[in-house]
Amino acid sequence: MPGYDRHHPTPFFVSGDPMIYASDVLIALTLVGVVFVLTYFRRWRWLWEEWITTVDHKKIGIMYLLAALAMMFRGGVDSELMRTQLAFPNNHFLGAEHYDQIFTTHGTIMILFMAMPLIFAMMNIAVPLQIGARDVAFPYLNAISFWLFFFGAMLFNLSFVIGGSPDAGWVSYPPLTETPFDPGPGENFYLLALQISGIGSIATGINFLVTILKMRAPGMTLMRMPLFPWSVLSASVLIIFAFPALTIALALLLLDRLAGAHFFTMLQGGNPMMYVNLFWVWGHPEVYIVVLPAFGIFSEVFATFSRKRVFGYTSMVASLMTIAVISYFVWAHHFFTMGAGPGVNSFFAIASMCVGIPTGVKVFNWLFTMFKGRIRTSLPMLWAIGFIPNFAIGGATGIMLAAAPGDYQYHNSYFLIAHFHQVLIGGVVYGMLAGMYYWWPKMFGFILDERIGRWAFWLFNIGFYVCFMPQYQLGFMGMTRRVYIYPADMGWSTLNLISTVGAYLMGIAFVLIVVEILYSAVWGVRDTTGDPWDGRTLEWSLPSPAPHYNFAHVPVVTERDAWWGQKEARKKGEIQKETRPFQPIHMPRNSGRPFIMSLCFFIGGFGLVFEWYPLALVGLVGILTSLLMRSVERDTDYYIPVEEIQHIESNLGRA
């Protein structure tokens, strides 16, 4: 066995590994390439004025989507490296340290920098359009949220080449993450990156709660609202109440590490169990924060592609809200094995099983939305249909895990790994991809290629089962998570190899999706009607892409599925032509300050990572200055004149 020393000096630039040098070169080349393209095509001004300073929810949504796909690539590469290492017993493709860093960044990136921005992308793109609003309630704050996420993600990814990545798992439990066991800056990167992007997430939660409660079109009562905004409403409430717990946990651990405090240390009366509780008080609702919007998307997709009303709307709303409430009473099921008494474990076991009830109801309601409908298996629907068996199995294993004595055997084993990948991929990723295919024409004005998309779906779907079904069995066979190496005599080898093949299939599927996007951008079918799927909700009443003010006339809503209702009425010749004259439209001004302020967060965060306090102070001063300048700013909004609206609408063929 090699000797293990705890204190290894960490160089500023990560060195010594050919794979990392290769990545350094690739990163440098990409940056040079981007700068060259922007300069050559004279796009710097365009980038600044159209994107970096934008406060338009549709553009912010697109930026979230692109960033999330990039992060999915990074997290996906991590997973392929891990599966390559585990493909064979006693493999030496990766060493322990490298493997530990990779599973840590994989988990952190996939949850916080892939799943979260992906749901924010869908929320931004669809919610204001679906409720007939011209933007979110606080567009400037929305831009701040995005840039805080962006710079948080950049700070986290920077650790890859500067200072070294965190290596204590995405849950980052102390005392392993306290300085005696983890002296390098990697863990600081984790704490500060999550803290910075977390501020953005809380702001997004507040923003969408207010948007949905206050900005709905006239006549759209809550019970006439489409189910996606309903799901976002419940997720927003969850964000507002759950994220502060994470903020506290991260802040206290940071104080332990930087200021020598003893909140979670082994000695001097620290209590690591408190961190575990705080983390999961956020961590479990977090699972529902990402999965509830996916449920909302499925409700839209099943109804649209079955040409039928969603079944049991009231039940669907009730179950969304029930899940949101129960999700606060289940956090201890992440540590049934931490020795709480049988009474505590029983309570959390029963509560966890109870989440399965409203979730099961939703699955049946989706099935019966399709029942007696007319099903088209376009790409969004394909992902939605693929979701059902996947999530049914994932939910079932969730119920199994909730039975505490069973969990004593599954905990931290590959059974658990298979379960949460099945609900997070089968639920969230399938949902977000369904949403991406569904709203893509609304975002970009063209439809993603059906043929490549089908290949991608089937490769991904089959790859998923090949990858994760063997892992349930590996769990029963005693394989624990986070081991970088395993012996040949445990009977785990074949299943691990199968699992790796599945992971590669999913990787190929991801590449195909990227190819599909590039191909469709050039050759894809253009959406000239604004309603390519024969939709039911208001976003499909607009041209694709929608003009920056969304609705020239704010729609008046008289029923659920407002756009479907209008189309039905029009078929019967009932509807009147729009006779209201255009009014000037009140819009927020673009601003570069959200970007600059978030950049200051990045600088300050980087300073704290290396405990360079002068640099941290520079960041802090920048943040405070930005806040102050906003407070005294007067010129924050403007009106689009009627002539301009007239011009845009007639160019779109709508006036």
Added chain:
Amino acid sequence: MTMYGFIRRSVQWMALLFCGLSTTGCSSNVLVFHPAGPVSRIEEHLIIMSIILVTIVVVPVILLLWYIVRTFRDTPNNPAPYEPEWSESRVLESIWWGIPIIIVAVLGFFTVKDTFALTRPPEKVTNPLTILVTSLDWKWMFQYPGQQVATVNYCEIPASRPVQFVLTSNAPMNSFWVPELGGQEYTMPGMAMRLWLQADQPGIYYGHGANFSGKGFAHMQFNVHAVKQTQFDAWVKHLKRTAPPLTMDGYHGLVRPSVVGQMSFSSYPPTIFRDMIMQEGGMYMKHDMTILGTAD
């Protein structure tokens, strides 16, 4: 019992088919489904019951999905009914609110029953064996307060006798797991926690740390050797006679991060377990005292 065995075998076969397994002749490798003691048997029964209960929902869902997607396609002349406005049915919704509630009630009842049962010793006996377990970076230390011997990375237990493992850590948190004997429990600094296990038969049972604790974590494997009581007594005598003592310096050496093989000691400084827990915050935890009380 035969009925039960049949169900158990069918579920295992389903699991095997499900995973597309054909190799490894793996039945004996599936540790969780090879309980070798009363604790793991209780857990296995609950696991099998939960598999059956969730199957009641999962199978109909998949069959319904298959039927619906096949029947209601949007093709020109599809004879299946099309009712775009049909969206409410109190009867149907009552069924799928009701069935999961019943399933949860049944599973919940047995979960609570077993959760309480597992906090008690598997059998009523007057003289359970106590073993003090400490997870270190990156090794397992076992102390036998009754016998005053200690081992590293393996432990010897008498078969057919309840064993009380008292767990702690003098390193980042880990988890003590011997799948064939029973489910795991965390080892945490400053805490003493109790886990009852028992082996029916002599044998060698695989154990591993289950909670990530740093670079050497993957090597934190240990075996539990269950032997007849007489052999156990002979083993203790043998250790007393042949193994070196564990000194205070020797213990500090073990606490330092390293990966080591199996070790045996004829004695150990008698208070190190208690001292270590107290030093790391045990003095604030009242219930530690009661568990430690039974440990001496």
